[in-house]
């Protein structure tokens with residue numbers, strides 16, 4: 473990493489965190505916690521000016537050829553800087569046609585394009601590629617609830633990735649393999665761990681702190697002329713690999729295919745490649761259904777179909793927990809108490825909250841294999857498979 477990139481990163485890990493934390497304490501102490509404009513203006517100006525000096529230095533350096541890790545680091549730093557300016561209402565895509573920060577935009581666009589990623593901070597910056605230094609990882613603030621959120625999110629992502637790795641191994645073994653049990657067990661254990669992580673988050677995260685002091689850093693913002701949606705914990709390939717390998721979502725379903733296309737650039741290039749490859753595989757469910765008529769009474773079929781169904785059920789439970797537990801408790805419920813004005817830009821992806829909630833509900837029901845007439849879930853196929861091994 474160049475010395476300028478390192479200086480920017482050092483600032484992001486120190487003064488930037490201090491200023492954001494102080495601003496959050498001011499907002500949170502006010503009667504109206506959603507009121508940001510007019511509060512702590514000198515701190516905001518300092519944040520903007522200090523970050524700008526780092527951006528200018530890097531822009532003049534103009535060097536993105538310092539290796540992938542270095543470029544990813546710069547994208548994270550400039551992205552977190554822009555996300556904080558958005559959070560403090562120094563920019564707002566609803567009232568602007570282009571970002572008021574052309575230099576930061578230029579830097580983000582340059583680095584983002586050279587890496588093959590969206591020109592904004594991504595989930596990987598705060599999760600899987602958030603490198604700790606002496607135990608401290610990057611964050612926007614020093615608030616307990618932000619660390620809790622990013623740490624548990626990262627644990628959840630890592631565990632879902634382990635489950636996806638395990639199912640990918642079964643693709644290569646074949647679903648009829650006698651040794652697939654090792655990988656079904658690994659996937660099951662990883663998903664059980666995700667359920668525990670989400671339960672901890674549900675119990676320990678403070679609703680108000682999350683809603684007013686953590687979530688606002690994930691709002692959409694403009695880079696140059698274009699608005700980019702916020703990062704969310706789903707921006708990694710593993711979650712969709714699980715969808716596709718279990719067969720509960722299909723890459724040729726127009727709704728789901730659109731979702732995959734939309735998220736591609738928010739993922740690391742290595743994840744983009746994994747997801748593309750996964751889209752070429754036949755799902756484990758389709759493989760089992762093809763084998764079912766001829767082999768339903770075979771021991772191996774019963775064993776592997778049973779193991780598949782256990783993993784599938786756990787994945788459905790994870791999806792239900794995310795939606796009915798996390799999203800409803802930490803986003804839908806507090807949003808219901810806010811006036812329409814304060815709700816603008818509350819979701820990371822940008823659409824109005826009811827639209828986002830409906831979209832997340834569709835995902836939940838696909839993953840649950842729920843009986844719905846309006847969307848093509850695998851409900852009936854799962855019922856057939858279950859009946860074949862119990863009958």
Ligand code: HEM
Nearest residue numbers: 624625628629704705706711798799802803819820821835
């Ligand atoms: C307080 C905790 C959490 C809340 C409130 C929350 C909320 C949300 C919301 C609202 C979205 C939609 C993104 C948007 O705004 O456009 C989303 C997406 C997503 N989140 Fe979470 N989330 C939380 C924690 C987690 C954790 C711990 C995981 C992983 C274990 C996770 C996995 C996902 C995934 C995979 C997506 C992408 C959509 C999908 O494929 O399901 N979330 N989350």
